[in-house]
Amino acid sequence: MPVLPAILPLLIADNGYSYFTAGLLVTAYNITSSFTQPLVGWFSDKKGFSVSISISLLVSALFVALMGIAHNYYLIMAFAILAALGHACFHPTALSLVNRLCMQENRGRITSYFVVGGNFGYAIGPVLAGVLVFWLGLPGLLFLIFPALLMVVALRYLLPGGIAGACESHARPVSQKGAEQSKKPFIILMIASVLRAWAVFAAITFLPMYLVTRGYDLMTANIIMTLMLLAGVAGQVFGGHISDRIGRKEFMILGLAGTIPFFYLFFASSGIIAVIAILLFGLCLWSTFAVAVAMSHELLPQNVGLASGMMLGLAIGFGGLGVAVNGMIADHYSLAAALGTIPVPIAGALLLMAILPYPWKSFIKKPSSGQG
Secondary structure (H helix, E strand, O other): OOHHHHHHHHHHHHHOOOHHHHHHHHHHHHHHHHHHHHHHHHHHHHHOOOOOHHHHHHHHHHHHHHOOOOOOHHHHHHHHHHHHHHHHHHHHHHHHHHHHHOOOOOHHHHHHHHHHHHHHHHHHHHHHHHHHHHHHOHHHHHHHHHHHHHHHHHHHHHHHHHHHHHOHHHOOOOOHHHHHHOHHHHHHHHHHHHHHHHHHHHHHHHHHHHHHHOOOOHHHHHHHHHHHHHHHHHHHHHHHHHHHHHOHHHHHHHHHHHHHHHHHHHHHOOHHHHHHHHHHHHHHHHHHHHHHHHHHHHHOOOOHHHHHHHHHHHHHHHHHHOHHHHHHHHHHOOHHHHHHOOHHHHHHHHHHHHHOOOOOOOOOOOOOOOOO
């Protein structure tokens, strides 16, 4: 997924694209992926349609690789859209498998492992693509086929019938009435996830520039951002584990609430305290993502594919659009003002989580049994 933005400078230099036309490639990929995932999930739930994980992975890798040898703009655009379709088919199917692997007691932890795997891939992708095109130019992207083929073989060996079949008993179907009742809570969770994604993308977009205005050089600013993202990865695993113990709604409220004071502490301080504050901000904010995905599976147990497509596709896509609001604030007021409003969508997500009709686990006293 992150390879295309990483190779845009070479596409511009080698093929003479404008910034606008180059940016349209990324936009086409993101829109196709974000808005197709719920549709794929719906077809998977209702019609039994699914593309195997290995095939969707291979399709994505193949068309990303072919961008390295294509020179016609419309052909590259078609490859970007086809790669995005492979990406869109991956998440609903993969997360349906993850759901079958889970029980109530470990759903947060197992889901966090899956999400963290994606985070590492997102980090490694630009580095691997960058090394290949540095050595071999754009045709070097063809070598991305080989790790994909290796994973296709591994997945074919590991998945058919074995893991999925053995863990089918872990699925806990509910009645159709229960599924209908869960739609309103899911919508609330979805809106909260959009607001959370808005805050994430705004932080990633504007924090490096703000750090430079505070006197950090560009390399140091990028190192701080990398450390914040790594803290977020740790936070996701931490969040998955803790939500299994204390409850998912409880953890979502605590995690979202924790981001706001750490963010403003970063603004009000400098030096090592500011760095520690922004790392804790990243840990708290990112820790809620895998937990929200796990909650969506519990709220829509008969529509796990749709829930997955909505959470990893639509919520992230709409959340990314919110960054334009911060951009307008930066243009009309200041970069600091744009960053200072990041806690606003977080506060909105926190309020929605507080009113979300979802069972508490730890904050309500359990009735005692057998008092004599």
